[in-house]
Amino acid sequence: MAKTTSKKDSGAFAVAYMHTTAPTSAATGGGAVNEDLKRERSKATFSVERMTNLLDGGKDRSERRRQIEGIIARDPSGIFSNDENIYLHRTDRHTRALAKHVRMVEICRKLGIGDECGGEIIASKDFPLMIKAIADDLPTSLHWVMFVPNIVSLCDEEQKAKWLPLCRDWKMIGCYAQTEIGHGSNVRALETTATFLSASKGGQPGGSWVINSPTLTSSKAWPGTLGRTANHAMVIARLIDGNGVDRGIHNFVVPLRSMKDHKLLPGVLTGDLGPKIGYNNMDNGFARFDNVVIPRRNMAMRFSQVDENGKYTKKSVSEATSKVAYITMMQVRAYIIDEAGKNLAQATTIVTRYSAVRRQGFGEDGKTEVQILDYKQQQHRILPLLAASYCFFFTGKKVLKRLIDVENRLVTNGLVTKTEVADLHASTSSLKSFTTTVAADGIEDCRKACGGHGFLQSSGLPELFTTYLQSPTVEGDNQMLPQQVVKVLLKLVQVVEGGEDLTSYANCDSRLLIPSLQAIIQGSSESCPAKSAEDLMDLKVLLKTFGHRAARLLVEVAQHIQSSIMSGCTPAEAWNNALIQMARMSRGYSMLVLLTNVMDGIDDEKRSGSLGPDEIRVMRDLIRLFALYWMEKEIGDFLEDGYVSAEKASWVRANVLKLLGTIRPNAVALVDAFDISDFRLKSALGRFDGDVYPAVLDAAERDPLNQTEPGPGYEPHLRRLIRDGAGTYSGTASRL
Numbered sequence: 153m154a155k156t157t158s159k160k161d162s163g164a165f166a167v168a169y170m171h172t173t174a175p176t177s178a179a180t181g182g183g184a185v186n187e188d189l190k191r192e193r194s195k196a197t198f199s200v201e202r203m204t205n206l207l208d209g210g211k212d213r214s215e216r217r218r219q220i221e222g223i224i225a226r227d228p229s230g231i232f233s234n235d236e237n238i239y240l241h242r243t244d245r246h247t248r249a250l251a252k253h254v255r256m257v258e259i260c261r262k263l264g265i266g267d268e269c270g271g272e273i274i275a276s277k278d279f280p281l282m283i284k285a286i287a288d289d290l291p292t293s294l295h296w297v298m299f300v301p302n303i304v305s306l307c308d309e310e311q312k313a314k315w316l317p318l319c320r321d322w323k324m325i326g327c328y329a330q331t332e333i334g335h336g337s338n339v340r341a342l343e344t345t346a347t348f349l350s351a352s353k354g355g356q357p358g359g360s361w362v363i364n365s366p367t368l369t370s371s372k373a374w375p376g377t378l379g380r381t382a383n384h385a386m387v388i389a390r391l392i393d394g395n396g397v398d399r400g401i402h403n404f405v406v407p408l409r410s411m412k413d414h415k416l417l418p419g420v421l422t423g424d425l426g427p428k429i430g431y432n433n434m435d436n437g438f439a440r441f442d443n444v445v446i447p448r449r450n451m452a453m454r455f456s457q458v459d460e461n462g463k464y465t466k467k468s469v470s471e472a473t474s475k476v477a478y479i480t481m482m483q484v485r486a487y488i489i490d491e492a493g494k495n496l497a498q499a500t501t502i503v504t505r506y507s508a509v510r511r512q513g514f515g516e517d518g519k520t521e522v523q524i525l526d527y528k529q530q531q532h533r534i535l536p537l538l539a540a541s542y543c544f545f546f547t548g549k550k551v552l553k554r555l556i557d558v559e560n561r562l563v564t565n566g567l568v569t570k571t572e573v574a575d576l577h578a579s580t581s582s583l584k585s586f587t588t589t590v591a592a593d594g595i596e597d598c599r600k601a602c603g604g605h606g607f608l609q610s611s612g613l614p615e616l617f618t619t620y621l622q623s624p625t626v627e628g629d630n631q632m633l634p635q636q637v638v639k640v641l642l643k644l645v646q647v648v649e650g651g652e653d654l655t656s657y658a659n660c661d662s663r664l665l666i667p668s669l670q671a672i673i674q675g676s677s678e679s680c681p682a683k684s685a686e687d688l689m690d691l692k693v694l695l696k697t698f699g700h701r702a703a704r705l706l707v708e709v710a711q712h713i714q715s716s717i718m719s720g721c722t723p724a725e726a727w728n729n730a731l732i733q734m735a736r737m738s739r740g741y742s743m744l745v746l747l748t749n750v751m752d753g754i755d756d757e758k759r760s761g762s763l764g765p766d767e768i769r770v771m772r773d774l775i776r777l778f779a780l781y782w783m784e785k786e787i788g789d790f791l792e793d794g795y796v797s798a799e800k801a802s803w804v805r806a807n808v809l810k811l812l813g814t815i816r817p818n819a820v821a822l823v824d825a826f827d828i829s830d831f832r833l834k835s836a837l838g839r840f841d842g843d844v845y846p847a848v849l850d851a852a853e854r855d856p857l858n859q860t861e862p863g864p865g866y867e868p869h870l871r872r873l874i875r876d877g878a879g880t881y882s883g884t885a886s887r888l
Contacts, residue, residue: 186842188523189820192508196821198766203825206762207545214827217281223259224285225831231255234288234834238609239856242432246291249433250381253290256282257322272320274300287832289433289619292325294377297484299326302386305480306403306452315405323411327377329439330388334369337632339388339401343370344441346389346404346451348462359448359460363389363406363441372439379424379437383409387441391451394462403452406444419444430618475573479559485580485627486552492587493544495620499598500538501823502612502838506602507534508820509842525819531812533601536781537594538822539774539815544587546753547746551580575660578640579745585630585637586742588623595620602837605844610851612835634738635731638709641665641741645710649673661745668703680796685803691751691772694779697796698744701789705737740789743782750775770818777811784808 193200201214208214224232231251240248257273260266260282266273273279274296283290300319303312303326318324335341347362349355365371372378378385387406391399408420416422419442424435451458456466507530511521524530555576561568599606599613606613624630644662647654648669657663671678678700682688709730716726754771757763763771783790784804790796796804815822830839836847852858863870872878 184841184843186509188508188511189505189840189842192817192820193824195817197818198770198821199764200821200825202762202764203767203770203822204827206757206767207825207827216278217284218827220278220281221285221829221831223263224256224282225829227255227259229255232286232288234831236854237288237834238615238851239854242427245433246380246435249288249291252286252288253292256286256290270320272316284832287834289431291377291381291433291435293434294327294375295319295325295382298328299377299382299384299386301480301484302328302403302452303405306454307405308453311405311449311453324384325377325382326384326386326405327375327382327437328388329372329375329378329385329406331372331374332369333371333373333438334367337629342388342390342401343367344372344387344389345392346387346402347392348394348448348458349445350394350462351460356445356447359458359462360445361404361448361451363387363404363444363446365440365442372437373425374436375439376434376436378408378422378439379435380422381435382437383407383411383414385439386452391458391464393458393464397464399456399464402456404446405450405452406441406446408439417444429621430615431622475558475562475568478573479555479562479576482576482580483552483555485584486548486555488623488627489544489551489580489583489587490548492591492623493541493548495616495623496537496541496544496591496594497823497826498616498828498833498838499595499613500534500541501826501828501833502835503534503598503601503606504538504819504823505839505842506605506837506844509844510603525816528809528812530601531816531819532808533597535812535815535819536777537590537598538819539778539781540590540594541826542771542774542822543746543750543778544591547583547587547749550749550753551583555580569656571656572659574640574643575657575662578637578741579661581628581633582637582738582742583745584628585624585633586739586746589630592617592620592624605837605848608836608848608851610836610848612833612838615834631735634734635727637738637741638706638734641706641737642710645669645673645706661748664699664744664748665703665706665741668700669707672703672707678795680790680800682800682803685806688780688800688803688807689776691747691775691779694776694783695744695747695751697783697790698740698747698779700795702737702740702744704793704795705733705740705789709733709737736789739786743779747775747779750778770815770822773811773814774822777808777815780804780808780811 205211205214208217231248232255237245260273260276260279265278265282266276269275279296283293300316303315303319307315315324319326330339330342332342332344335343343366345362345364345366347364349360349362351357351359372385372387375385385406385408387404388401389404391402393399406420407417408422409416420439421442422437422439425438428436448458448460454467456464458464504525507525508523510524512524513522513527514520515522558568558572558576560566595613595617599611599617602611602613605611609615628636641662644657644665647657648666654663654666657666668678670676680688680693680697680700682690682693687693712730712733713723713726716729717723721729754763754768754775758768787796787801787804791798791801824840833839836851837844839847857863
């Protein structure tokens with residue numbers, strides 16, 4: 153850990169730049185706050201605290217979150233401090249992050265977090281708050297994100313009774329090992345094998361599995377927690393039964409390391425995959441298995457099983473049961489959508505506060521410098537991203553609510569159709585792809601919008617960006633997911649074309665496409681109903697416009713595939729030729745679903761009384777800005793078939809400009825409503841008090857490179873040039 157320079161030893165750094173940490177959030181109050189930020193906060197036209205309560209899920213949850221954040225920030229061990237993170241080598245950060253996890257578990261046990269769930273900390277409502285409060289990536293996270301959910305969803309009751317208590321007590325720490333170094337999204341091509349071995353042929357009593365990596369490309373690669381942390385893995389492998397028949401991909405619980413001393417078990421080789429562009433607390437790992445023998449019952453056996461003789465059978469389970477497992481896994485994508493909004497919220501908090509504090513260029517009086525937040529160009533860069541962060545919150549909440557509703561109906565034997573489940577898959581796939589792409593690009597845009605200081609690690613933006621960059625790839629690569637979206641939605645095109653019954657789509661997001669699909673397929677003409685620029689501010693008009701765009705792009709994909717086949721292409725070739733159009737269609741569909749979810753979510757909050765008229769007004773302005781910004785950005789899609797005229801396209805641009813001015817007075821208040829403490833934000837530029845310049849210099853002062861005078865490179869190197877004359881020119885030298 154870097155040594156903090158004292159005032160006495162500060163060298164070139166003036167004592168004046170030392171400062172005391174200011175209040176961490178809007179909730180704490182007090183302390184000296186930058187005058188520009190004070191003025192910005194006084195402009196708010198809505199209740200910041202009411203909006204915060206909404207984002208947290210209620211006033212009681214806001215209070216609980218702040219309580220837990222205080223416990224972490226003031227923990228006497230000091231282990232949760234993130235002040236030195238940017239100066240640490242990744243090995244030290246990984247080790248320190250493990251210390252944070254252990255301390256977190258100790259605190260949870262002391263406070264009784266998880267007691268309401270039979271001691272299962274990760275099932276407690278307080279657990280996500282604890283993780284957020286720590287504000288650092290934990291190498292153990294795949295244990296609760298993937299490993300435990302897989303045991304719950306795919307293992308039978310006897311297996312769960314054996315393994316879940318060990319997971320609860322953190323004796324068994326697991327990961328999810330699917331991806332191989334040679335295979336990612338193409339799961340059916342995975343090469344790792346699990347071959348049945350009977351007791352009579354050398355297996356364990358009751359039979360065994362031999363887990364093997366037959367080729368270099370079959371090596372497991374990229375699973376988080378695998379490299380140095382996990383002692384078990386949920387390994388995805390090809391099941392070879394007792395008759396030598398390949399039964400396809402199945403899940404196996406494979407011990408990796410001893411639960412006594414954490415040493416690798418015979419035949420297992422795992423390690424960290426190496427330094428990454430970000431997310432380096434996490435030990436994304438590799439693994440090779442050299443004929444590792446595990447018990448037969450280590451195969452996940454809820455839906456299929458292999459007996460002691462190696463006979464493979466599919467269990468007779470209800471269709472509902474199998475759907476529950478599928479829905480549970482889709483919830484991971486819902487959380488990813490929600491996290492896209494939260495990460496974008498951090499970035500927009502930093503850039504918005506900094507843009508209010510930073511002044512550049514002179515006003516009309518030639519003396520007063522202008523806040524860069526007052527420049528329309530800056531507003532156009534960051535306010536649509538701020539709007540997106542709120543929209544992602546509402547759509548993530550809506551998607552998760554729908555998934556839970558479907559799961560509850562399944563458990564209680566309610567009606568859930570295959571169409572509805574497939575529709576959920578299409579929605580979560582399109583939204584995951586769109587939201588994570590926007591968030592990743594948006595965080596980097598926020599960094600650029602902070603100018604030169606955004607290039608500093610102490611701004612908090614570089615690490616936020618590079619850590620988040622994994623999201624467009626995990627749980628379905630964003631360039632691959634559109635195919636899954638289109639595959640589901642093309643069935644709707646066939647249903648509409650055939651004039652079939654559409655009742656099964658009543659509870660589906662894809663129902664939003666039906667009116668325009670029917671019109672397009674029947675050859676009817678549709679056009680944007682707006683008669684004025686003001687009409688294009690109407691959310692219903694915007695929703696209809698996005699619905700037409702998505703439906704038209706879907707029909708174009710169907711027609712493109714059909715025409716390619718008719719011109720002699722194979723179905724596979726025709727599909728490949730349409731991939732670019734599929735990406736456009738998926739993006740268009742995701743925006744339609746997102747806008748619908750946000751509008752419905754706002755209406756729900758209005759009915760419940762969670763938001764008052766002032767908050768509703770601000771939220772609707774954010775929705776309008778989000779919709780019109782993306783309409784302007786992709787205006788070609790709307791102009792292409794004449795649905796929007798050139799004149800109406802100009803209204804879009806004018807409305808975006810108008811909304812920037814409308815939202816501008818609430819910009820700082822809107823990011824304050826996220827209530828991200830300075831402890832969590834980890835940014836010299838995004839501080840609640842706006843005291844950014846002393847914070848930048850303080851971070852520089854603490855850099856290990858500044859801890860000696862002269863610098864560490866002088867004695868071994870620079871001295872030879874400056875004092876000893878190694879570079880002195882002495883005339884013509886002999887040439888080699």
